[in-house]
Amino acid sequence: MKGNASNIQVKQLNRNRVFRYINSREKTSMPEIAMALHISTPTVLSIVNELEKRQMVEVNGEFESTGGRKAKILTAVRNSRYAVGLDITANHVSITYTDLSGRALNHRRIRKPFVYSDDYFAELARLTEEFVKEWDVPPEKIEGMGISMPAIINSREQIITNSHALGVYNVSCRSWTEKMPYRCDLVNDANAAAVTEISGRRIPGNMVYFSLSNTVGGAALFRDDLGRIKFWSPWQGDTYSLYEGDNWRSCEFGHMVIHPGGERCYCGKEGCVDAYCSALKLADRTEGNLERFFLEMEAGNEEFQKVWEEYLQNLAIAVDNLRMCFDCRVVLGGYVGSNISPYIDRIRRLAAEKNIFEKDGSYIDACRYQKEASALGAAILQIERYIDTI
Ligand SMILES: [Zn+2]
Known part of the structure; x- marks a missing residue:
């Protein structure tokens, strides 16, 4: 036997x-x-x-x-199976779908303020079915749906243990995930975005994803098959594991202190990375519109240029700390990471000046996937689960 x-x-x-x-x-x-x-x-x-x-x-x-x-x-035959991915934020829902290729085949972002209620989740289920129909995805070929959220998620029990962004703490989500039209799993948004990033490009070795959105977080992907959430990267031809930590709180980079006694973070501490590197640090100056901040800064707004330089100085401290911890590639993602490409040499230089082991910041990359990254990653994990069973 x-x-x-x-x-x-x-x-x-x-x-x-x-x-x-x-x-x-x-x-x-x-x-x-x-x-x-x-x-x-x-x-x-x-x-x-x-x-x-x-x-x-x-x-x-x-x-x-x-x-x-x-x-x-x-x-x-890549269209033999599909998966749907959703990304929930405080004010929007992004939805996408993929097939066995792992590429986003369509993507839509709609305004929908989050409320933890049966009505909200019923609406989410309805929207999913509506897009599946509009995009002509055969429902019988949908393997599952993944939902990404800005939250610390106990992925085994599907419990949101903490979400400052959504104002949700310690709730079990099975009561509503079971009502979704397809098998449904929750995943942290930075974890999902990191999966998309490494599935879609060649990144040697291990990777840390530094998510610079309205809150700061991240993900660590190790090149081994020891984790509970695993996936295979066609670029690397190897399996990667998401490091989730013992309490699902790994890579909460936003709450590392970089300036003791410095600016107050929403968590109550002073000097956290979040207080210096969140996208709000920039977007608050342009009524929440980050693109406008960059446009005005590039058009010569001196005050914004000063704010941006300070932002980069603080980001370099945080990135150098990540390099010291993990000794691997650092991909800058989230809202700021999506706009950072023109400044990548500057941040590499600033980080290299702080590094005691190497005089080169080429381990830092800008993310390649932007608005759809988290929703797509949630879908890719569903496709992965299916491919694993082949
Ligand atoms: Zn904090």
């Missing part, structure tokens, strides 16, 4: 690796798969036949001959 069980496991593991390999490429062939994954050609053939029967892989012609028999062109 034991031998059988492990045979089945090996078979599933190989099937999974073969499918992921095909899915991560626009087209491939059986000899290529056998070579890349070190699996024998007969095993690859048998797995591909099975995936073809399950309509997850299809043959699309033949490659030009390189001497021997022409190899068949294999592609993944």
Whole structure:
């Protein structure tokens, strides 16, 4: 029995690796798969036949001959499954969906002030069904939906333990997640955005995502399969785990103190990163409109230029602290991260000046995914859960 069980496991593991390999490429062939994954050609053939029967892989012609028999062109049937992702913030809901490609196929952001009530969640369910219909996603092919929130979430029990942004503390969410039209999981917004970032680009090694939105938070992704929330990056060809901490509170970078006795943070302490690096620090000067802050600053507003320089100085302290803790890439995300590309050299220089080990800030990157990042990450995790079962 034991031998059988492990045979089945090996078979599933190989099937999974073969499918992921095909899915991560626009087209491939059986000899290529056998070579890349070190699996024998007969095993690859048998797995591909099975995936073809399950309509997850299809043959699309033949490659030009390189001497021997022409190899068949294999592609993944990416529209065989879909997932929906939502991102809830205090005043908006973003909704997106993806297929097995993990790319955002559509995205919409609507104004909808958050209220923790049955009516609000019933409306969320209705909106989801409305978009699924509008976007012509076959409901029977939807594997699940993920909901991202600015909250500390006990992901195992689906409990929001703390959300300053939404004013919600210690509530179990199953009563409403079970009423959603599809299987539903909650995820912290920075964790979700980090998943999107690393799923969609090449980032060597481990990664810390520093989320600079109306509150400051973050996520840490380690290149191993030890975490409870795991996913596979097609760019790195490897599994990543989200580090959630012992109390689901990992990477609350906003409440690290960088100036003892400094400005008061909403948490009550003085000198927290949040008090210096939140997007509100800038957007409060332009009635909450961050884009306008950058436009006016770039147009020559000297007061804004001073505010921005101070912001970057404080950000450099925080980023250098993250580099000291984690010794890995730091991706600047959230609302400010989405606008920081033109200033990336400046922040790299400022951070490098503080670093005692290296004189180079090239470990810092601007995020590539912006408004849709959290909603998409919540959807990608659903797709991941499905691919894992193949
Ligand atoms: Zn604080």
